[in-house]
Amino acid sequence: MKLRVTPLNIAAALSLVFAAYLFLFPSHNEYGIHTLFKFLLIVLALVFFISDLIFRYSFKSLKKIWLVEIGFIAFTVLLILIIKK
Known part of the structure; x- marks a missing residue:
């Protein structure tokens, strides 16, 4: 398996x-x-790991995986900031 x-x-x-x-x-x-x-x-780390596996099986290109995961992280941070206000 390739790292x-x-x-x-x-x-x-x-x-x-x-x-x-x-x-x-x-x-x-x-x-x-x-x-x-x-x-x-610890739960957050598990969520990150499971969502990473889902994105890896959904997209085969490493460039697409990076773009989608950065978008996912940015969307999550934005959502947290909106909820905090």
């Missing part, structure tokens, strides 16, 4: 690394929200 790095792979890896960092080095005044945030990061 192809995609934006959702990078995002999944970064969220897993950040969750591992939070598990290994907890803050001194840790509340329940921090624990919830750790598990949400």
Whole structure:
């Protein structure tokens, strides 16, 4: 199997690394929200990984995969920003 790095792979890896960092080095005044945030990061990494697999099976060209996944990430960030306001 050929290794192809995609934006959702990078995002999944970064969220897993950040969750591992939070598990290994907890803050001194840790509340329940921090624990919830750790598990949400793991769930987010799983969502990124599964959606990456869906996009890989949908598109065969690496260029199309990059364009669609960057659009997906941008759309998700935009949606989060709109919901926060």
